[in-house]
Amino acid sequence: MIDFAHYRSGKALSLAATLFLLSCGNGPSDVPWRPQTLSGPQTCVEGSRPDTVLAASLNLSIGFRVEDLLFIDQGSDSVVYRRVEGIYADAARSLPRERIRRIAVEIAALRPDLVGLQECLHLERDGKIVMDMLDTLRHDLDSLGLADYSLHRHALNPVDVVVGRPGGDSIHVVFHEGLATLVSPRWTVRRDVILPFKSVLSIELIGRRATSERAAQGLLLSAADGFHLESWNTHLEVLPFQRKNQATELVLVADSLRSELAIDPPAGRVLLGDLNSAPGLDADSLLTQAGWKDSWTDAGNRSRGPTCCVSNNRSATGSYETSGRRIDYVRHQGACRVDSTSVRLDSWFLTGSGDTLWTSDHGLVLARMIYGVRP
């Protein structure tokens, strides 16, 4: 029998119990969110002074998708080589100079205050530039009389790699994509930041691990008449579980920066981007909850307004209307009214040599908003 009342046995029992509990230890404790000072959404102030902004968003994509590199036979040099050759073939077939020229003509005709550009590709092969969308656009805009527009760019996903195949051929690939915002001379750019998302997709290719970088580009703009505009430009991941997180990150970094800058009088806000999310779904609804209003619906536009996508950018048939989705947006905080919205560049055109060509996988979405945020 155990004599629990005995002093020494009781002491031994206490010691044993203590040692037992110590040996069990603890796992990692929870990691709480580090709260920051965050602004709330900006809303229209009745009786305020009206400020008009014409803003557009355009994904310049030619159809190269990061997920095309997922789940291929990454251990096979010939497969990777073939995929890379496919990318160059797609690039050549997409006639980037003609497409960018068409885009520049449209922008020159519209003369918007700002255009958010996504998937701005730069591609080199063995030291020769195959395409540089932004340099080309810059050149074309200059030639069309828009030299006073400024282009604020940030490169993402840089790749510099030599891809070889067993036969001995190799390709030196230099690539990056990125975000850029084209800003009219109406504005002075007071701040230009790129804030990478933390939830991103990683892939391993030819033994290297790479991340599909995604980010939010933020600009603080001031007009000579004292109106301030906070502009965000982004391209969210195509995989829903990533883009939902990225949408929440976007709201957070935007509200954090706004709080930090504490602009007076308050700035109107515009968000331009390819959200990869149709109205009412994940990223779209998260942004709506956070106060980012959809200019398309605010304008009372009854069209479904598809902005994406065509699978064959040389096709003379098809349109976004048949199978497309509205995944490109101009959103706002602080506009009292949206005068008009439309999708441009949403059909094929004929190049100088008679080729049919789409300017992008996406249309250009345009909105004219009347802000009311300052006295």
Place this chain on the structure above:
Amino acid sequence: MVAPLLLSLLTFLHGTELWRPVGPWTLRAGVSAGYSHYDGVDLNRTLVLLENLTREAAGTNPYAVKGFDGHPAAQKRLGVRRGPWNLDLEMEQWIETFHQSEVPFNLEDNDRDNRITCDDLRVQADRLTSLAGCIQASERFLFVPLTAQVSWMPAWTSWMRAGFGYGLGVLAGDASVTLDAQYLGPDAAPDDQITFAITPDPLVTPVHKWFASLEWVPTRFFGLELRGGWRLTHLPSFVLAEKQGSSQVFDAAFDYPETGDYLWIQAPGRNPEVQSIWIGSREEAVGRSSRYSYHAVEGNFDGWFLAGSVVFEWRFP
């Protein structure tokens, strides 16, 4: 609560001899079967989030998770009895298996609203313009609570004992997962397989059991016992272990998790309802905490249990 109080009252009425460990020693062995209940809140949430992930990765998720809040449990017990006191060592086994077979994914259309099957994908594998595949997943969940128990079970009549007891011990075990992926489409990767264990950290956790028992003893060698009570145990976290093989789809979904990484439920700072499973180290979680909060997936196995036992006894001379 009422039964132990009544028993205590009866004890006083019968006098202190009911407490005394007197008489011959008896060796006892028993096997029992019953049910262990618990909420397993985090584990159920993890299953639902994994289901969401599968659905969101392809829009094709063909299965729906059914949560679990307990399972049949079997116990083996060996001990001694003297007077009204039993001293036992009890080993319990919780085994649960899950299978998700033929889960398709197709990156051609991440927002599809129609359901396709693996067979659909296999039939059109040559015509796919992007990559697709199928996953077979299985999980075996094995936990073993081991407790030393002391119980007070006086013989109230010649054929009936009743009383209550307490057990203190440890809970150990793990969940082992196997994921087979078949990739379809142009230049598809070869099929791959990954196996890994999800083990508690720390490996062993204290278990407490409080119970009341009623035993029918028709002969001196044999008894039938009905036991019910409450268990208190809590695994504070789970860690990835024993990773073997590799899986492109697993790495893409969880950003190349490594042995030693913890399982977390990630929630954006201002949108705590947007939860997802995230696997990584605590240091990485701290590094991301300006945007997200992280809750270590716990194993909360607090709950009631009920079991019927067959008990054999051998009295020493």
